[in-house]
Amino acid sequence: xxxxxxxxxxxxxxxxxxxxxxxxxxxxxxxxxxxxxxxxxxxxxxxxxxxxxxxxxxxxxxxxxxxxxxxxxxxxxxxx
Amino acid sequence: xxxxxxxxxxxxxxxxxxxxxxxxxxxxxxxxxxxxxxxxxxxxxxxxxxxxxxxxxxxxxxxxxxxxxxxxxxxxxxxxxxxxxxxxxxxxxxxxxxxxxxxxxxxxxxxxxxxxxxxxxxxxxxxxxxxxxxxxxxxxxxxxxxxxxxxxxxxxxxxxxxxxxxxxxxxxxxxxxxxxxxxxxxxxxxxxxxxxxxxxxxxxxxxxxxxxxxxxxxxxxxxxxxxxxxxxxxxxxxxxxxxxxxxxxxxx
Numbered sequence: 468x469x470x471x472x473x474x475x476x477x478x479x480x481x482x483x484x485x486x487x488x489x490x491x492x493x494x495x496x497x498x499x500x501x502x503x504x505x506x507x508x509x510x511x512x513x514x515x516x517x518x519x520x521x522x523x524x525x526x527x528x529x530x531x532x533x534x535x536x537x538x539x540x541x542x543x544x545x546x547x
Numbered sequence: 548x549x550x551x552x553x554x555x556x557x558x559x560x561x562x563x564x565x566x567x568x569x570x571x572x573x574x575x576x577x578x579x580x581x582x583x584x585x586x587x588x589x590x591x592x593x594x595x596x597x598x599x600x601x602x603x604x605x606x607x608x609x610x611x612x613x614x615x616x617x618x619x620x621x622x623x624x625x626x627x628x629x630x631x632x633x634x635x636x637x638x639x640x641x642x643x644x645x646x647x648x649x650x651x652x653x654x655x656x657x658x659x660x661x662x663x664x665x666x667x668x669x670x671x672x673x674x675x676x677x678x679x680x681x682x683x684x685x686x687x688x689x690x691x692x693x694x695x696x697x698x699x700x701x702x703x704x705x706x707x708x709x710x711x712x713x714x715x716x717x718x719x720x721x722x723x724x725x726x727x728x729x730x731x732x733x734x735x736x737x738x739x740x741x742x743x744x745x746x747x748x749x750x751x752x753x754x755x756x757x758x759x760x761x762x763x764x765x766x767x768x769x770x771x772x773x774x775x776x777x778x779x780x781x782x783x784x785x786x787x788x789x790x791x792x793x794x795x796x797x798x799x
Binding site for chain 1: 620622623652659687695696697699700703704706707710784787788791792794
């Protein structure tokens with residue numbers, strides 16, 4: 468395991484802990500997306516480009532968008 | 548008409564069950580008698596040890612033709628050739644979840660209006676980027692048997708292009724024809740499977756010639772099935788995003 472992947476792994480663990488412990492849901496969603504993006508780098512380094520493309524488009528991209536849209540819907544439901 | 552189509556489809560499934568139950572020959576692996584099945588000869592070990600088309604030499608990219616699957620990307624040949632039935636199940640799962648989101652949130656008539664105005668620069672840039680994203684998505688799912696990617700990431704990229712359009716235009720809605728496209732693509736996948744059943748004798752069998760490895764028209768049914776899956780997934784995910792971005796009809 469190279470130094471680069473070790474740094475990525477540690478950053479992923481820290482970001483995941485922040486995502487769990489954060490008080491604001493918005494911060495949690497952004498941190499989850501960052502964990503997904505870092506795992507894309509790991510997948511590419513482990514020579515799994517299929518998984519990397521799927522994770523980048525679905526895990527880091529669309530899931531975040533769906534989470535953010537549903538957060539906005541929840542806030543509107545609270546305000547009404 | 549609708550009942551007739553349903554009757555034909557059920558009849559074909561009945562035919563499939565009957566034929567599968569009765570075929571246990573050399574080239575068609577059907578359902579054997581109770582207790583006779585040797586699982587290790589059917590699952591992973593068979594595919595690890597078998598040679599491709601009886602050819603034991605080296606497979607050369609761009610030269611070797613008429614191989615068993617013919618797709619340069621190994622993952623794709625597993626996903627939509629050897630395990631195509633599982634992929635049909637995955638597509639069904641995605642369809643059911645999209646239907647659930649539509650049932651819970653659908654019926655929204657108007658878009659949620661944002662307080663923040665989109666700047667003209669971002670709007671113009673999104674008009675340039677959106678066609679490029681759509682082209683990338685279509686490229687990813689058409690070239691699924693040659694390069695990494697395939698139907699599911701390609702569909703997700705198409706949905707991302709729709710998300711970009713939606714973010715920069717307050718009135719943009721998903722076209723209602725997307726639902727029709729989604730339904731017909733699912734039907735096309737099943738019909739391709741039934742065609743394989745009628746031509747080659749087992750459901751979703753790859754009945755087209757596999758061609759030369761590395762060409763666009765190779766891999767037999769793989770590019771066709773992945774184009775169908777890409778269009779279906781793109782339409783479904785765009786529909787989910789549209790459902791989430793619109794206001795429900797009960798809260799006016």
